[in-house]
Amino acid sequence: MKLHEYQAKELLAQYGVPVPPGKVAYGPEEAERIAKDFGKRVVIKAQVHVGGRGKAGGVKLARPEEAREVAGKILGMDIKGLTVKKVLVAEAVDIAKEYYAGLIIDRSSQRVVLMVSKEGGVDIEEVARSNPDAIVKFPIDPHKGLRHFEAREVVKRAGLEGNLNRLANVIVQLYNAFKGVDASLAEINPLVVTEQGEIIAADAKIDLDDNALFRHPDLAKLREVEAEHPLEIEASNYGFAYVKLDGNIGVIGNGAGLVMYTLDLVNRAGGKPANFLDIGGGAKAEVVYNAVKLVAKDPDVGGIFINIFGGITRADEVAKGVIQALEEGVVKVPVVMRVAGTAEEEAKKLLEGKPIYLYPNSLEAAKAIVAMVGGAK
Amino acid sequence: MSILVNKDTRVLVQGITGREGRFHAEQMQQYGTRIVAGVTPGKGGQEVLGVPVYDTVKEAVAGHAIDASIVFVPAAAAADAALEAAHAGVPLVVLITEGIPTLDMVAAVKEIKDLGVRLIGGNCPGLISAEESKLGIMPGHVFKKGRVGLISRSGTLTYEAAAALSEAGLGTTTTVGIGGDPIIGTTFKDLLPLFNEDPETEAVVVIGEIGGSDEEEAAAWVKEHMTKPVVGFIGGRSAPKGKRMGHAGAIIMGDVGTPESKLKAFAEAGIPVADTIDEIVELVKERLG
DSSP states (O other): OBOOHHHHHHHHHHTTOOOOOEEEESSHHHHHHHHHHHTSOEEEEEOOSSSOTTTTTOEEEEOGGGHHHHHHHHTTOEETTEEOOOEEEEEOOOEEEEEEEEEEEETTTTEEEEEEESOOSSOHHHHHHHOGGGEEEEEEOTTTOOOHHHHHHHHHHHTOOSOHHHHHHHHHHHHHHHHHTTEEEEEEEEEEEETTSOEEESSEEEEEOGGGGGGOHHHHTTOOGGGSOHHHHHHHHHTOEEEEOSSSEEEEESSHHHHHHHHHHHHHTTOOBSEEEEOOSSOOHHHHHHHHHHHHHOTTOSEEEEEEEESSSOHHHHHHHHHHHHHTTOOOSOEEEEEEETTHHHHHHHHTTSSSEEOSSHHHHHHHHHHHHOOOO | OOSSOOTTOEEEEETTTSHHHHHHHHHHHHHTOEEEEEEOTTOTTOEETTEEEESSHHHHHHHSOOSEEEEOOOHHHHHHHHHHHHHTTOSEEEEOOSOOOHHHHHHHHHHHHHTTOEEEESSSOEEEETTTEEEESSOGGGOOEEEEEEEESOSHHHHHHHHHHHHTTOOEEEEEEOOSSSSOSOOHHHHHHHHHHOTTOOEEEEEEESSSSHHHHHHHHHHHHOOSOEEEEEEOTTOOTTOOOSSTTOOOBTTBTOHHHHHHHHHHTTOOEESSHHHHHHHHHHHHO
């Protein structure tokens, strides 16, 4: 789960990381009021869950008397498909140096890895591509945590200039926050050294581990559903793993691997999937019925491909759910099915004479649905 | 022969009194798995499915010889349960539970490895040595004893591949579902050496998917050391970048985890890649002659 910059900064501040004073505004007047209270130059920043806000014009400096106009331009702006509904109004920082400090969960080393770079204020993935040596990486022992001397060594190796102890402090605090909130990513970019020698987190990003949200009910409440596709919200209410895609063939299957494979087959047959939907293991008829109803509701869907390999899930339960959806008239588009595995014969018997197209082989089924609905546009 | 488990493996079930644990313990017994004891804190002294239940793994180990434990404990307590088994001296721990906090796994995986214990999973279907022993949640009937080792990040797709191999008369030795999470106890490259040395395994099928770099690391090992034919498969090749496709680990982040990178690594290691499940069977047949 992604947090907004202002939320990330509030959390970091709780762990001692210095952040510029700032407040959130939902309208231009509010932005002006906040800026006038600060009484000095501010930076007004769009709060949306995408990167590249600066390039899109969503981050602007303003004097207090300009704040209303500048905020008015940013609010309502569309950044990569998301509408800006709030802005952070923060005191502008006198930047002398811009660094990068971040923590990620690295799959290869199976550790939380600290990354520090002199090249701050720019996209770190770009630095990783163009100048990988400029990023110093340090895998953290999960039982010892990040010790101060380790942070100092990393700061030195990365060539950061400024008060060594204070820089290391901020990095240790960043790690404490990462652990404390169960983050999957936390970064300060830029980590600024000001003209006065102060160290401050001018921008921050935190992603939370969805699996650990049960430990942080206050943070779980920060989820903003409006940023997601309405069908994704409905799917999450049913407990489905669902991803909206941009094609026209609805895809339902049991097991993430099988559904991914089914998307690949649809593509291979020249079609484009409208979604990824995994009904999970051991699904009963009602679950399947809900899945079919949800996918059929998508106006992009011109046909549905249901791919089932019965294991713990029984193919006849799946058939019952599909038949119920057909009989209640919730599906107006062609349905192609492929069933195999546990209770395959029972399922086939149930589906006999029903208005669906049954195929024994996944690739043949994919070709059939693409032929019915039409290929990729 | 097989790897990791066989018909003699004596198994402990952690979370045996829960709905999932009990259901799958019964399924495993029906398959022929030798379940010798169960553990559920607070339920010690009961008997479930004909085996004694203990409060702690230590007590279970004191009363029984145990070769492996399978964990069905809910996500919030799952990493702790796996650690309990490892500290009690159980040499193989299979962690089925889905949705375990990632930092719990980071800490647990290191500690369990430091103890010299093998951890499979979490968020995995477990492992099965065909017609001998099942420590997992897979439908046992699709696995026929045979010649091919099977390792996979997916569940259902593995069952499908196993069924196809069985139907083609090739069958499987041991199948391991390593799990779909970013931090897991055992990766492809950890299992390849075991298959390479198992006299009954003649070829290995690696069912990978987008995300991470397990496939690349496995390919590098194959290139250097593997003496048996390996056939590959990559799921999610058409998935868009940055979207999590069901498995927490199935996500392309920046340039890491792309199908292109995995296909290239397989090609460099001389591993043929199947586009469909049917093709997996054809490629294995070709390699085995």
